[in-house]
Amino acid sequence: MTKGNINVSVENIFPLIKKFLYSDHEIFLRELISNATDATLKLKHLTSIGEAKVDFGQPKIEVKIDKDAKTLTIIDQGIGMTGEEVEKYINQVAFSGAEEFLEKYKDSAKDSGIIGHFGLGFYSAFMVAEKVEILTKSYKDEPAVRWICDGSPEYTLEETTEKTDRGTEIILHIAEDSTEFLEESRIRELLLKYNKFMPVPIKFGTKKETLPLPEDAAEDAKAETVEVDNIINNPTPAWTKSPSELSEADYKEFYHELYPMQFEEPLFNIHLNVDYPFNLTGILYFPKLTNGLNIEKDKIQLYQNQVYVTDEVKGIVPDFLMLLRGVIDSPDIPLNVSRSYLQADGAVKKISSYITKKVADKMVSLFNENREDYEKKWNDIKIVIEYGMISEDKFFDKSDKFALYPTTDGQYLLWSELEEKVKPLQTDKNGNFVILYATNADEQHSYIQAAKDKGYEVLLLDSPIVPHLIQKLETSKEKISFARVDADHINNLIKKEDTAISKLTEEEKEALKKNITEAVNDTKFTVQVEDLESSEAPFIITQPEFMRRMKDMQATGGGGMFGMSVFPEMYNLVVNSNSELAAEILKNENAEEKNSKIKYALDLAKLSQNLLKGKDLTDFIQRSYQQLSK
Numbered sequence: 001m002t003k004g005n006i007n008v009s010v011e012n013i014f015p016l017i018k019k020f021l022y023s024d025h026e027i028f029l030r031e032l033i034s035n036a037t038d039a040t041l042k043l044k045h046l047t048s049i050g051e052a053k054v055d056f057g058q059p060k061i062e063v064k065i066d067k068d069a070k071t072l073t074i075i076d077q078g079i080g081m082t083g084e085e086v087e088k089y090i091n092q093v094a095f096s097g098a099e100e101f102l103e104k105y106k107d108s109a110k111d112s113g114i115i116g117h118f119g120l121g122f123y124s125a126f127m128v129a130e131k132v133e134i135l136t137k138s139y140k141d142e143p144a145v146r147w148i149c150d151g152s153p154e155y156t157l158e159e160t161t162e163k164t165d166r167g168t169e170i171i172l173h174i175a176e177d178s179t180e181f182l183e184e185s186r187i188r189e190l191l192l193k194y195n196k197f198m199p200v201p202i203k204f205g206t207k208k209e210t211l212p213l214p215e216d217a218a219e220d221a222k223a224e225t226v227e228v229d230n231i232i233n234n235p236t237p238a239w240t241k242s243p244s245e246l247s248e249a250d251y252k253e254f255y256h257e258l259y260p261m262q263f264e265e266p267l268f269n270i271h272l273n274v275d276y277p278f279n280l281t282g283i284l285y286f287p288k289l290t291n292g293l294n295i296e297k298d299k300i301q302l303y304q305n306q307v308y309v310t311d312e313v314k315g316i317v318p319d320f321l322m323l324l325r326g327v328i329d330s331p332d333i334p335l336n337v338s339r340s341y342l343q344a345d346g347a348v349k350k351i352s353s354y355i356t357k358k359v360a361d362k363m364v365s366l367f368n369e370n371r372e373d374y375e376k377k378w379n380d381i382k383i384v385i386e387y388g389m390i391s392e393d394k395f396f397d398k399s400d401k402f403a404l405y406p407t408t409d410g411q412y413l414l415w416s417e418l419e420e421k422v423k424p425l426q427t428d429k430n431g432n433f434v435i436l437y438a439t440n441a442d443e444q445h446s447y448i449q450a451a452k453d454k455g456y457e458v459l460l461l462d463s464p465i466v467p468h469l470i471q472k473l474e475t476s477k478e479k480i481s482f483a484r485v486d487a488d489h490i491n492n493l494i495k496k497e498d499t500a501i502s503k504l505t506e507e508e509k510e511a512l513k514k515n516i517t518e519a520v521n522d523t524k525f526t527v528q529v530e531d532l533e534s535s536e537a538p539f540i541i542t543q544p545e546f547m548r549r550m551k552d553m554q555a556t557g558g559g560g561m562f563g564m565s566v567f568p569e570m571y572n573l574v575v576n577s578n579s580e581l582a583a584e585i586l587k588n589e590n591a592e593e594k595n596s597k598i599k600y601a602l603d604l605a606k607l608s609q610n611l612l613k614g615k616d617l618t619d620f621i622q623r624s625y626q627q628l629s630k
């Protein structure tokens, strides 16, 4: 038997490990199962290149709890270790055997999926165990050994005949403060969290399975039940397969495997697969963003060689795609990811821009393959696309091929189609293409109607980030501007050469303006007398585009200008000088009647802008009833 001191530079590394190495104690299981997986994959590799002349068979990893003995054991049927190797790989902390293996078999082992890198994973066992035993037998024809260490730097190592089969057993004597890890439910939870898609089958207990009845079975025959291994993982999850092997149904099935509590079907998926300049595979799903939207729970999961790392993917996945679901697996992402690391890491930045590009490409092909279906899904995906257009220039540059601009008539136009269809009529006298839009088809109905009467097209842009999107489009495209239909009278929104005829003289218009301003007596409203068609409404309330947009942008974060914290409510009250009511107000000499007519007309204008509320609305209704009964 050998006794010795574990070769570390710090006098006692264990308290350090316990405290600092991983803040999350539960990851010890992930580390040990990763080691067991590595050991299995190493053997697979060695048998495949003929270096290990043993039968690889169908190895699995087993996790066992013995409550009485207070032990948790992880057993693999992998490569095992000789006494010498235990000395080398276990006793010399921070000497990673995985690294050495990869170095030695550099070229052939590149794709073997080996996880370990740092040479500290094994010692995370001491976060939960007061004593750790390793019972191991190498695939080489050498005696098995037992290594025991109680958390001090002292260990014992001896040969044993107790283990006759190949592989390693890690026996953790669970410490008093960690007995939660002797609970079956806790271990099951951890296995499902970290190991659900690991590449080697993991057995945790057994389960009963009912055998199918033979075809010629008697009617009253009872199906036989057998005890089988309870395998908790799916060793070949969809993302490890090639897209050509997978049907739509497979993708959907995997979605539900990933998120068992999600009952809605995903809208579509994007299979990621890149091996240069970094390795990355994965599947992203566009979920249907319903009201019950659960961004918190079902997030994109990050894996490293099928080992779950985290679902904090900020930095790796561009912000605008955080609403998606799915998995990303990359051996280039370290297991112990920290935020500062992610932000600084070049590979991670490349991953983020690759994902952006891939999503853009997928949008183009979805649109081209089945436009009708894409249009149907537009309302569910637009928020992600529009956010991407605002935040990622590369995504914006491609968006002309897949971003849709819906009209209030239910058409979905690409930018090029919008230009072709709408630009000729909606270009103003200065050559600017004015794009009219509404944010709410019901509330802005009368304005939409006024625009349509002129033959104009009105877009329906109703997502909350639209003010930002519009700003982005206006600064990126030449000679265009957006105007909400109620931003001004339609004649002023798209100014044409023709001058309107007025029934009133300039002096009369001035007098009318004065009358109305005094009667309205509210600084929120700027009175503007305009020569409109006599059939148009006498009073129209509009809200200038700039002020409203700034206000909207502020409400959705950012975009406020001049350090203004609160934008004042500002409206224009457009008075149609050619309307009968204008003439009537002007010539009415009864001051009281004049006043009440102006107020009544103002209320009607407010009503059509959805601005008449509370007491004003009640008063208005009362006054209207009085009028009726006169």
Ligand SMILES: Nc1ncnc2c1ncn2[C@@H]1O[C@H](COP(=O)(O)OP(=O)(O)OP(=O)(O)O)[C@@H](O)[C@H]1O
Pocket: 031, 034, 035, 036, 038, 039, 076, 078, 079, 080, 081, 089, 090, 095, 096, 097, 098, 099, 115, 116, 117, 118, 119, 120, 121, 122, 123, 168
């Ligand atoms: N179950 C096992 N079977 C065979 N060898 C093992 C087993 N567990 C650990 N080893 C050996 O011990 C070495 C050290 O393991 P450890 O977990 O500390 O580091 P690692 O796996 O190389 O890297 P990481 O810190 O990323 O886990 C491994 O590289 C491997 O050679």
